[in-house]
Amino acid sequence: AQKITQTQPGMFVQEKEAVTLDCTYDTSDQSYGLFWYKQPSSGEMIFLIYQGSYDEQNATEGRYSLNFQKARKSANLVISASQLGDSAMYFCAMREGRGYKLSFGAGTTVTVRA
């Protein structure tokens, strides 16, 4: 079974608008961490935001916020005030329990239009 599901292969957003990227996850562990990464065409994975399973508040980092709905097992990324430089591939990932690996989704391509 897929650990991380990202159902939006690609999205277009107008500059200065907000965009929401969907992510659902599957785990039986009580302790886990959820990550969002940005991957521009250069290939480097750039860390955006982290949410721990026990964190009561939704994580925020500048223009990025994570809409964490634990009961629904979803961890959607919201990018506010989109910029042209936000055009990239975005990946949701999870680290479970005491494991060391990150499990990634298939990614969502975001294209910001001027």
Added chain:
Amino acid sequence: DAGVTQSPTHLIKTRGQQVTLRCSPKSGHDTVSWYQQALGQGPQFIFQYYEEEERQRGNFPDRFSGHQFPNYSSELNVNALLLGDSALYLCASSFGQGSNGYTFGSGTRLTVV
């Protein structure tokens, strides 16, 4: 403060050959993980090294092996290359066990012909 450095950036190999990819972790990091990212897909975990030992491995055959040196740098070796091994290979470093602070390199693009 240097981030994660990977070499080479691009590589072309022939089926059946062997390849070695290298990774220098971010300063202060002691743990290195390797991921394979096929075109259009998310990265897949290969293995992680800590204290010069492999401590977790993903679903990859024994053709994939690694090493970590005392200075925390790491190598990924792939033997008997297959066309399907063509991918971007990403290295991620972190500090200690169970860290959530992963820093990725820009990867090595391997093409097997």
